[in-house]
Amino acid sequence: MAGADRSNHAPDLARDSAFKAELVALIPHLRAFARTLTGDPTAADDLAQDAMMKAWDARASFEMGTNMKAWTFMILRNQFYSEKRRSWRQSQLDQEAAERTLVAIDDPSSPVALDELRLGLGMLPNEQREALVLVGAGGFAYEEAAEICGCAVGTVKSRVSRARRALQAILVRGDYRRDGGAAGEAMGSILADAERLSALR
């Protein structure tokens, strides 16, 4: 908006450095969001780095003072889907990523419930997972999530609610393809954990 008719590209160093400070503070959030989208730490960091560079390159188009977190999440999400579109074996990659995730977390010493939650989350369709993560964990309002995902607010609401139901069903059924885990155990462990957490507050 501002600067649209400014044809001189004199670098605004103060603005750049304010932009950069804000962008740096968002890196952990971008990495976390990327991880939930890809389910794979290496792919997630590649994606987060690409998004960070894109945001930096596009800094002139960002209006300072507006929601940079939502803006960068939108960039990251667009990057994720355009890479997926480019991939000629998209579905295979998804499948492989899912398998890798399953193998990667098959560590008996790691906390059970978080693993099950990650697995369950990984079983949701992309659109439901991202909506649930943005609203349920990322701290975005439905309106902001709708902007990030490029869809209507009502669509986000219904995706979040479908995601919640599906995730609960997966966790209760124990339907996450983990060998040897008793059905319902994950949900029990999550509930116990929630009680412990709320007792701490």
Place this chain on the structure above:
Amino acid sequence: MTDPPKSPAAVDEARLRQQAIGAKLRQMFDELVNEPVPEEFLDILRRGDTPGSGNG
């Protein structure tokens, strides 16, 4: 689709589960956010730090 009518207790339990899942989800995301950022990320930004240069 074929959900039987739910008793109040079942509704309560479902709500409790949702809250628990929500808390866990936030915990999972927060843990990811709290992971240390690899130096690479800051290196990339430092490299992009040459305003006006066509070096890419």
